[in-house]
Amino acid sequence: VGRWWAGADLNTAGRIRFVNRLAVPPLARSRRDAAGRRVFDLRAAAGRHRFRPGRPTPTWGINGPHLAPTLRAVRGETVLIRFRNDLPETTTLHWHGMHLPAAMDGGPHQPVEPGATWSPTWTIDQPAATLWYHPHPHGRTAAHVYRGLTGVFILDEPEPPQLPHRYGIDDIPVIVRDINLTGGNRLDEGERFQAGVGIVGELVTVNGTLAPYLPVTAQRIRLRLLNASASRIYRFGFASGRPFTLVGTDGGLLPAPHGTTRVQLSPGERAEIVVDMRPDERDVLRSFPPRTGLNFWDRRLTGGDDTLDVLQLRAAPRLDPSPPIPARLAEAPRPAAPDTPPDRTFELAKYTINGKTMDMNRIDFAVAHGSTEVWEVTAIDGSPHNFHVHDVQFQVLSVGNEPPPPDLRGWKDTIHTPPNVPIRIAMRFRSHPDPAAPYMFHCHILNHEDRGLMGQFVVT
Numbered sequence: 001v002g003r004w005w006a007g008a009d010l011n012t013a014g015r016i017r018f019v020n021r022l023a024v025p026p027l028a029r030s031r032r033d034a035a036g037r038r039v040f041d042l043r044a045a046a047g048r049h050r051f052r053p054g055r056p057t058p059t060w061g062i063n064g065p066h067l068a069p070t071l072r073a074v075r076g077e078t079v080l081i082r083f084r085n086d087l088p089e090t091t092t093l094h095w096h097g098m099h100l101p102a103a104m105d106g107g108p109h110q111p112v113e114p115g116a117t118w119s120p121t122w123t124i125d126q127p128a129a130t131l132w133y134h135p136h137p138h139g140r141t142a143a144h145v146y147r148g149l150t151g152v153f154i155l156d157e158p159e160p161p162q163l164p165h166r167y168g169i170d171d172i173p174v175i176v177r178d179i180n181l182t183g184g185n186r187l188d189e190g191e192r193f194q195a196g197v198g199i200v201g202e203l204v205t206v207n208g209t210l211a212p213y214l215p216v217t218a219q220r221i222r223l224r225l226l227n228a229s230a231s232r233i234y235r236f237g238f239a240s241g242r243p244f245t246l247v248g249t250d251g252g253l254l255p256a257p258h259g260t261t262r263v264q265l266s267p268g269e270r271a272e273i274v275v276d277m278r279p280d281e282r283d284v285l286r287s288f289p290p291r292t293g294l295n296f297w298d299r300r301l302t303g304g305d306d307t308l309d310v311l312q313l314r315a316a317p318r319l320d321p322s323p324p325i326p327a328r329l330a331e332a333p334r335p336a337a338p339d340t341p342p343d344r345t346f347e348l349a350k351y352t353i354n355g356k357t358m359d360m361n362r363i364d365f366a367v368a369h370g371s372t373e374v375w376e377v378t379a380i381d382g383s384p385h386n387f388h389v390h391d392v393q394f395q396v397l398s399v400g401n402e403p404p405p406p407d408l409r410g411w412k413d414t415i416h417t418p419p420n421v422p423i424r425i426a427m428r429f430r431s432h433p434d435p436a437a438p439y440m441f442h443c444h445i446l447n448h449e450d451r452g453l454m455g456q457f458v459v460t
């Protein structure tokens, strides 16, 4: 603590000076090919990014030195991604939250060698949502994501709902990542990074900006929050106590907007919130100590007692009028019986699921095409974990024996698993059967995933 300039190393609440204007990742340009597909060209390479004064930091990025452009596509469109790997290492590109054929998933079974190109294509067939993309090479995911390979993938409906939607003006991605920098401004991948809990960084970056402020020019803004950190859990709220509206979770908009003052995100989770500001107001988006169910020591180790300032909002003297928030938002899960018995159970521990460590050559089970299954997931070793399933958006049936709280009533692809609390989720497998190409399920604490807290299933 206390190493950074201006006296703010850890983004400790109330101590930070917001000196840098928030960067917004550019929207990726796309073109139409003869078949009418929307084509994106992505190229991963090493670069340098200036986080703070002094030497620029060696980083990785896509179509730029750090992070990746925002992709945007409309439901019903077919996309084609032409991805070239100009990194010195084999990587992959995974579309987190996307329903798509397993061979296009970009998990560990679709490696892209240095100098090689990979061109997945699929049709967008799911509700509007904030998804994201990142590498997924087995054993190296944490490092590749930490160096900067992270982008947002926005899905829209053909007719967008009446929410703020001018990208970068009143509709803003907020990619939150914690990092550690050495004295020479290198990304610290030392001991702490390798430790079992994963990295817990002292510096919180938003869209690659340290100590960021966002000039607000509209009465109402939509923030698409993404926890792209390796391990840290954030519990977002405003320093002033300002209420805001949660409108969407991982897989789309909620059935009804939910007024609240806090939203918690474990690694990989997203939330779309709508915030109202008055002219000349200022406020700070802060992360309060998350509710994790962890004991004292595990909380300390994982930064679970930290209160961190994330992003300052600065409203202009005059603000554009904004659309109302519609009363009903989207295709949402229907209430389901919380006591439905599970078809499968999963016990998460360091670093196993049901006692088994990840093996690229082992398929853990097959699910039938078109089937709906209920899974019960429990973290059994007292450690922080979460659970992510590829290809599907699931519905949360229960947390413990209780029905899900309002912020878990939308579509989810990743969920925090407090110690010893069974969580039941239901999902439908509608992918094309492919017994040869597995999908993953895993803990999204990336160092846990890399060490084997992951398994594979196929749809048949």
Ligand code: C2O
Residues within 6 Å of the ligand: 094, 096, 134, 136, 268, 388, 390, 440, 442, 444
């Ligand atoms: Cu965000 Cu299996 O990944």
Ligand code: CU
Residues within 6 Å of the ligand: 384, 385, 386, 443, 444, 445, 448, 449, 453
């Ligand atoms: Cu874990």
